[in-house]
Amino acid sequence: MSLHSTLAAVTERITERSRDSRTRYLERIRAAGEAGPKRSTLSCGNLAHGFAACGVTDKSRLAGDVVPNLGIITAYNDMLSAHQPYERFPELIRDAAREVGGVAQVAGGVPAMCDGVTQGQTGMELSLFSRDVIAMSAAVGLSHQM
Structure with a gap:
């Protein structure tokens, strides 16, 4: 079963729109994990x-x-x-x-x-x-x- 084309388009727009902020967020999470307790x-x-x-x-x-x-x-x-x-x-x-x-x-x-x-x-x-x-x-x- 494939994703409905409208849902796929909305998902792609959200993914693209949040790419920069998500990348920054994931970097902060990675750095916090490396820093440890x-x-x-x-x-x-x-x-x-x-x-x-x-x-x-x-x-x-x-x-x-x-x-x-x-x-x-x-x-x-x-x-x-x-x-x-x-x-x-x-x-x-x-x-x-x-x-x-x-x-x-x-x-x-x-x-x-x-x-x-x-x-x-x-x-x-x-x-x-x-x-x-x-x-x-x-x-x-x-x-x-x-």
Whole structure:
């Protein structure tokens, strides 16, 4: 089955239009990966906050400033059926990280809004604005060098 010609044309335009910004983004991600963890630049007090909720194994792994620590940003909540299954994801991600010698911690949550729930309701236009809030919330959650 081939891609519909209109979808192919739109995809190509988006790919071309975002080529430069995507290239810059991927370069920043590559450089950050090569630079490695920066936990050693944090003060003892900051590290204490980051380590406090960890188990003994995760604490010892993080203390070495060698293993990666995956920051999990979650949209879990009980109110929206599509978001409720996310409740289990942090633990699944933590287990997978531990299996390969890493660590994973929930770094933050983002507001969750469902277009389907708000459809026809006062305030439903907020779902478009919530995308910016979600992006900013994720950036804040991932900003502390843990």
